[in-house]
Amino acid sequence: MNDNPENRIKLIKSAKKEFMDKGFNKASLRKISADAGLTTGAIYFFFKDKNGLFGAIVDEPLKKVMDIITAHYSEEASEDFNTYEHKSGDHDELAELLVPALYENRDAMLLLLEKSAGSDYEGIVDKIIDFTDETYLKLAQRFACAVPGKKVNDYMLHYFSHMQINAFVHLITHEPDEQKALMHIKPLIDFMVDGWMKYILEDKDIS
Amino acid sequence: MNDNPENRIKLIKSAKKEFMDKGFNKASLRKISADAGLTTGAIYFFFKDKNGLFGAIVDEPLKKVMDIITAHYSEEASEDFNTYEHKSGDHDELAELLVPALYENRDAMLLLLEKSAGSDYEGIVDKIIDFTDETYLKLAQRFACAVPGKKVNDYMLHYFSHMQINAFVHLITHEPDEQKALMHIKPLIDFMVDGWMKYILEDKDIS
Amino acid sequence: MNDNPENRIKLIKSAKKEFMDKGFNKASLRKISADAGLTTGAIYFFFKDKNGLFGAIVDEPLKKVMDIITAHYSEEASEDFNTYEHKSGDHDELAELLVPALYENRDAMLLLLEKSAGSDYEGIVDKIIDFTDETYLKLAQRFACAVPGKKVNDYMLHYFSHMQINAFVHLITHEPDEQKALMHIKPLIDFMVDGWMKYILEDKDIS
Amino acid sequence: MNDNPENRIKLIKSAKKEFMDKGFNKASLRKISADAGLTTGAIYFFFKDKNGLFGAIVDEPLKKVMDIITAHYSEEASEDFNTYEHKSGDHDELAELLVPALYENRDAMLLLLEKSAGSDYEGIVDKIIDFTDETYLKLAQRFACAVPGKKVNDYMLHYFSHMQINAFVHLITHEPDEQKALMHIKPLIDFMVDGWMKYILEDKDIS
DNA sequence: TATGAATGAGATTTCATTCAT
DNA sequence: CATGAATGAAATCTCATTCAT
Numbered sequence: 090m091n092d093n094p095e096n097r098i099k100l101i102k103s104a105k106k107e108f109m110d111k112g113f114n115k116a117s118l119r120k121i122s123a124d125a126g127l128t129t130g131a132i133y134f135f136f137k138d139k140n141g142l143f144g145a146i147v148d149e150p151l152k153k154v155m156d157i158i159t160a161h162y163s164e165e166a167s168e169d170f171n172t173y174e175h176k177s178g179d180h181d182e183l184a185e186l187l188v189p190a191l192y193e194n195r196d197a198m199l200l201l202l203e204k205s206a207g208s209d210y211e212g213i214v215d216k217i218i219d220f221t222d223e224t225y226l227k228l229a230q231r232f233a234c235a236v237p238g239k240k241v242n243d244y245m246l247h248y249f250s251h252m253q254i255n256a257f258v259h260l261i262t263h264e265p266d267e268q269k270a271l272m273h274i275k276p277l278i279d280f281m282v283d284g285w286m287k288y289i290l291e292d293k294d295i296s
Numbered sequence: 297m298n299d300n301p302e303n304r305i306k307l308i309k310s311a312k313k314e315f316m317d318k319g320f321n322k323a324s325l326r327k328i329s330a331d332a333g334l335t336t337g338a339i340y341f342f343f344k345d346k347n348g349l350f351g352a353i354v355d356e357p358l359k360k361v362m363d364i365i366t367a368h369y370s371e372e373a374s375e376d377f378n379t380y381e382h383k384s385g386d387h388d389e390l391a392e393l394l395v396p397a398l399y400e401n402r403d404a405m406l407l408l409l410e411k412s413a414g415s416d417y418e419g420i421v422d423k424i425i426d427f428t429d430e431t432y433l434k435l436a437q438r439f440a441c442a443v444p445g446k447k448v449n450d451y452m453l454h455y456f457s458h459m460q461i462n463a464f465v466h467l468i469t470h471e472p473d474e475q476k477a478l479m480h481i482k483p484l485i486d487f488m489v490d491g492w493m494k495y496i497l498e499d500k501d502i503s
Numbered sequence: 504m505n506d507n508p509e510n511r512i513k514l515i516k517s518a519k520k521e522f523m524d525k526g527f528n529k530a531s532l533r534k535i536s537a538d539a540g541l542t543t544g545a546i547y548f549f550f551k552d553k554n555g556l557f558g559a560i561v562d563e564p565l566k567k568v569m570d571i572i573t574a575h576y577s578e579e580a581s582e583d584f585n586t587y588e589h590k591s592g593d594h595d596e597l598a599e600l601l602v603p604a605l606y607e608n609r610d611a612m613l614l615l616l617e618k619s620a621g622s623d624y625e626g627i628v629d630k631i632i633d634f635t636d637e638t639y640l641k642l643a644q645r646f647a648c649a650v651p652g653k654k655v656n657d658y659m660l661h662y663f664s665h666m667q668i669n670a671f672v673h674l675i676t677h678e679p680d681e682q683k684a685l686m687h688i689k690p691l692i693d694f695m696v697d698g699w700m701k702y703i704l705e706d707k708d709i710s
Numbered sequence: 711m712n713d714n715p716e717n718r719i720k721l722i723k724s725a726k727k728e729f730m731d732k733g734f735n736k737a738s739l740r741k742i743s744a745d746a747g748l749t750t751g752a753i754y755f756f757f758k759d760k761n762g763l764f765g766a767i768v769d770e771p772l773k774k775v776m777d778i779i780t781a782h783y784s785e786e787a788s789e790d791f792n793t794y795e796h797k798s799g800d801h802d803e804l805a806e807l808l809v810p811a812l813y814e815n816r817d818a819m820l821l822l823l824e825k826s827a828g829s830d831y832e833g834i835v836d837k838i839i840d841f842t843d844e845t846y847l848k849l850a851q852r853f854a855c856a857v858p859g860k861k862v863n864d865y866m867l868h869y870f871s872h873m874q875i876n877a878f879v880h881l882i883t884h885e886p887d888e889q890k891a892l893m894h895i896k897p898l899i900d901f902m903v904d905g906w907m908k909y910i911l912e913d914k915d916i917s
Numbered sequence: 918t919a920t921g922a923a924t925g926a927g928a929t930t931t932c933a934t935t936c937a938t
Numbered sequence: 939c940a941t942g943a944a945t946g947a948a949a950t951c952t953c954a955t956t957c958a959t
Binding site for chain 5: 544
């Protein structure tokens with residue numbers, strides 16, 4: 090009847106705890122179901138398999154976060170470098186949208202970022218970085234066109250994508266308080282935007 | 297007879313490959329010994345256990361790297377902020393020492409950084425970051441004393457330690473060529489030193 | 504209300520498909536009910552258990568076939584060997600009755616013959632063979648009485664029963680077309696009848 | 711040291727019994743190892759997996775039998791139909807070679823023929839029949855050339871291949887005594903050879 | 918030095934079946 | 939008439955580790 094029967098919730102709850110304690114791989118379905126007062130078979134009624142159980146915890150929060158990122162990137166892609174000059178705070182929007190989404194389900198995020206090794210979600214951060222990379226590559230190429238004698242430095246581009254994502258990862262894994270998180274991330278964004286514009290291009294004649 | 301008998305070397309060689317392929321956890325000792333033309337028992341003659349085998353691969357390279365870092369940190373700790381002004385390139389020394397050490401045993405480093413989940417070395421990066429943190433905390437505190445009305449922002453301090461270490465991690469995991477690595481890392485060090493001095497302190501009256 | 508409610512029919516339909524695909528043992532009741540748009544519980548309303556479901560598919564076709572066989576055997580049992588001489592085609596009646604019955608529910612027959620391993624119907628072919636055996640044993644004994652110095656060769660008797668049944672099994676599993684099936688089986692019947700009369704007896708003094 | 715350590719033999723012995731009792735699918739590795747006084751893990755030391763264990767029982771006997779069949783077929787392929795006239799007993803050679811090979815490891819053969827459902831060896835009989843088919847197709851085509859207005863009847867060809875193989879299957883599954891087996895099979899071979907020559911061809915103008 | 922053998926504990930997964938509602 | 943939930947027993951397989959020889 091209900092979409093979230095009592096025991097399904099219990100299962101998810103003890104799964105969260107177990108995954109958090111031991112990580113995906115070493116988490117034991119036996120223990121999860123026992124903690125919920127059920128048998129392993131029950132897990133397979135509610136979820137496809139171990140990965141499905143993990144997914145039931147993280148999928149929705151992940152989707153929300155990805156939607157925000159995707160929307161932001163497609164907006165950012167239209168920036169005009171001819172007139173643009175970076176001022177402190179003018180990239181805060183991403184943080185203001187992302188931080189709440191991240192902290193709304195901090196548990197799930199921590200699972201995803203730190204405990205997903207061995208699961209289908211392993212490498213999710215790298216995928217997000219790659220996605221960031223693709224977006225910023227286009228941006229960087231337009232940037233390069235606006236600056237004679239310069240071309241994109243691929244390594245730096247990738248590194249800054251990496252850095253941007255990891256700034257958020259570090260934030261959520263190290264700062265439990267959402268308000269403080271917002272205060273921490275904003276200057277870092279300024280810092281990264283400055284760096285991006287300064288280091289993303291290299292001289293054309295360098296191989 | 298020898299301290300490094302033929303079979304010990306064979307074992308280490310195939311262990312390297314297997315750990316690299318599957319990661320510590322999923323690596324199979326049976327496969328490692330079979331690939332070396334031996335049986336599992338042999339591993340337990342030469343090494344204490346699975347972790348011991350992993351250690352035999354990474355301990356020495358790790359020590360070299362840690363020695364360099366330790367030496368550098370103790371030197372850096374004596375910096376005088378009253379007269380100091382950051383100029384591009386004046387922190388290149390760490391890179392010039394570290395990059396060769398890192399690339400000399402890139403295999404071992406990659407194992408340590410990317411494939412050690414489940415082993416005793418899991419979290420080694422975090423430990424190095426913490427160590428970096430401790431060092432830079434002292435530095436930052438002296439820095440704060442030299443600037444009236446300011447105190448250390450703990451989060452930022454930790455984030456910059458994190459960033460510094462991860463710059464090297466990213467480097468070794470993404471740039472196979474040592475020379476290029478050196479070229480990539482130097483501007484990043486400038487970037488980080490600039491950032492450190494700009495963001496590491498916050499106003500004293502903020503809680 | 505109805506004896507064959509819509510859902511019962513749906514269930515049988517998807518059961519047919521699943522049993523055909525995977526065989527009795529590996530067929531999943533969950534899948535069967537899901538394919539029918541129902542849940543496993545529904546199966547247990549209409550049928551006793553997995554075997555009951557299988558039976559619901561095959562029982563009726565099987566009964567029809569068995570009735571034909573039984574009738575034929577009891578008729579054949581009255582043959583008079585003193586006057587009998589085998590001519591081509593004089594045993595075609597069985598084929599003419601059996602082939603249509605077999606092909607009318609070819610699905611069910613294939614299930615029974617090829618996919619029933621693990622079910623209560625496993626070994627049905629052997630049972631039919633045994634039944635055939637019993638019938639022909641009586642016939643053979645009367646035959647032996649009519650031929651001095653001869654007795655029934657039990658192995659051969661059984662082998663010819665086996666052969667007769669398997670001729671039909673092979674037919675239905677290998678020839679989808681009913682008309683062609685009839686054309687194939689008739690000469691084989693002649694062949695088998697000839698063989699039966701030639702090989703079914705052995706010299707009395709052989710142990 | 712030894713190629714057949716005591717426990718490996720024990721394992722094979724209890725596996726034989728269990729497979730014979732329950733068939734491949736329903737046989738329990740737990741029970742097999744327990745009966746041998748060992749743990750399931752031991753099975754995986756000696757054999758790759760359940761199929762490997764089954765293979766350890768049947769592979770060698772199967773090979774012997776297949777070698778005999780293959781050799782016989784390649785010899786038979788050279789028969790000359792222009793001068794050939796079938797006389798009783800002139801095809802006994804196959805039986806004389808095959809029956810001993812079959813009975814030497816009757817256990818393994820029974821496993822293969824009756825208990826292999828679910829294993830990698832499932833369908834082995836069909837494969838042998840197909841192989842027989844291929845051989846006899848060539849023979850039949852040459853036969854057809856020698857008889858004007860006739861062509862090969864594919865169904866009959868396949869049925870006789872089926873019959874030939876199943877004659878041996880029936881033999882080994884129903885007659886425990888090797889000497890009697892030989893006596894049974896010889897007249898059947900005559901019977902089948904006669905039938906083959908009589909029914910394998912059909913009129914050319916039939917579709 | 919190294920082997921070959923075996924353990925033992927655990928893992929995930931599957932499934933027919935039951936039963937209150 | 940059918941659902942949704944859950945059981946419970948079993949299944950195969952993996953693996954680091956141990957140890958007598």
